[in-house]
Amino acid sequence: MQQGPIIATTDLSARSDRAVDRAFELARDLGRPVKVVHVVKSEGHAGLSSGQLEHRVRETLPDLGDGAAILLPQGSPPATIARTAVEEGGALIVAGVARYNQISDYFLGTAVDYLIRHADVPVLVVKQRQRGLYRRILIPTDFGAASKAAILAAARLFPQAAIRVVHVFHVGFEGWGVAEHVREETLARAEAGMAEFLGSDDFAGIAPGRIEPILANGEPETAFGQAIEDYEPDLVALGTQGGGGLRQVTVGSRASSLLSWVRPDTLVVRLPAD
Secondary structure, X not given: OOOOOEEEEOOOOHHHHHHHHHHHHHHHHHOOOEEEEOOEOOOOOOOOOHHHHHHHHHHOOOHHHOOOEEEXXXXXXXXXXXXXXXXXXXXXXXXXXXXXXXXXXEEOXXXXXXXXXXXXXXXXXXXXXXXXXXXXXXXXXXXXXHHHHHHHHHHHHOOOOEEEEEEEEOOOOHHHOOOHHHHHHHHHHHHHHHHHHHOOHHHOOOOOXXXXXXXXXXXXXXXXXXXXXXXXXXXXXEEOOOOOOOHHHHOOHHHHHHHHHOOOEEEEEOOOOO
């Protein structure tokens, strides 16, 4: 994880406020600067100079935003945000959803959907109002490299938070009277996989006891949804490549599906394609 600035994105609308507020709160906690990015489309803002536009952006910032750098790159917003984050050495992009259709229905919008698929910097999708630091993080794992990256990123970015790692396994044809020894063997494989995964030297820098492993039996999204209800996390973290039991949840287009109904803020860590 780079030790660079936090990149806060805004389109100057009220729906960006939650993301901007969260970015500055994180920056204060982590001791990092914030760079606020507002993308100017190729046709520009009619009648506004760059100085006037910067003033408009500063009007949307919280009190913590005094002195923050304002960046006004030009181009298509999704690609330009991703490019700017890399150019500025950003550690994290913080973005808000486009709208809330109802209490459990979040529309990501083009920019956020693009970022979680293409950005080389972790993306924090802010849904909830800022009410203190993240204290409980829930992370699904398929025991692959992407979920490992998500755990490591969350542990570094939010050093005071407890982390619960959940692996969903499925006993095939369970409703058809599967023998008890099949259930026991499936559970034993899941337990061994979790132990091997969390025993990796990559996690050696994380304090003992900080990560709590949980195994859940069922269909991936249903079981993960129940894990969210049980733990009530402040933050969910997802890796967006991998294989195995949670591939359909943590990879590709299903990441957007998951983000549309998961209520907590969500950190998305994408591994480049092989």
